[in-house]
Amino acid sequence: MRNNFGPTVVIAAMLAVLTAPASWAADAAMQKAAKERHENFHHLGDAFEGIEKEAKKRKPDMTAAQKFAADIDRLAQAQSTWFPVGSGPDDGIKTKAKAEVWTKPAEFQAIHERFLREAAKLKDVAAGVDAQALAAQVETTGQTCSDCHIGFRKKGGLLSLFGD
Numbered sequence: 001m002r003n004n005f006g007p008t009v010v011i012a013a014m015l016a017v018l019t020a021p022a023s024w025a026a027d028a029a030m031q032k033a034a035k036e037r038h039e040n041f042h043h044l045g046d047a048f049e050g051i052e053k054e055a056k057k058r059k060p061d062m063t064a065a066q067k068f069a070a071d072i073d074r075l076a077q078a079q080s081t082w083f084p085v086g087s088g089p090d091d092g093i094k095t096k097a098k099a100e101v102w103t104k105p106a107e108f109q110a111i112h113e114r115f116l117r118e119a120a121k122l123k124d125v126a127a128g129v130d131a132q133a134l135a136a137q138v139e140t141t142g143q144t145c146s147d148c149h150i151g152f153r154k155k156g157g158l159l160s161l162f163g164d
């Protein structure tokens, strides 16, 4: 007699084999995303520290400031890809990002957009020669870093400068 359950059982078994490694791979991809995010934020931190140092000088090196500002602007734009769904603390990922990044996406996006605007202005100001304007814009930009960290990053980071 023909076994009618045969194909169903075979398909179920195939699905089990196919989905198990797929979910494991997704997890690894999210861990990788969180690790890359962490590294990107360190580059951003370095660039911001660099421009802060220039801005504190009476005669800043505007060529150096321009390079840091370009890095900050580039990283600010890239930031929207650093928080894929599934890479948060609720997904079992080790991260300093708070769950609010994913549970309050509109607020997170609004503050990111503020950061984007200030980073673009910083790039403009760094292209000029006004040291005072540079210092003021570094300060305004830094405020967006801190504001986001207060709402969306767990305390205890290395940089107490940025809102810890």
Ligand code: HEC
Binding pocket: 034, 037, 038, 041, 042, 044, 045, 046, 048, 049, 072, 095, 096, 097, 098, 101, 108, 111, 112, 115, 141, 142, 144, 145, 146, 148, 149, 152, 153, 154, 157, 158, 159, 162
């Ligand atoms: C829109 C939100 C947002 C903005 C704007 C933002 N950050 Fe962050 N930052 C985060 C989050 C969230 C983390 C935690 C990431 C993680 O651990 O996965 C973080 C982590 C960091 C870290 C790594 C700290 C550590 O050891 O984990 C540094 C450094 C940093 N940010 C610097 C900056 C600087 C400098 C700026 C501004 C020029 C900035 N950030 C702007 C949200 C933001």
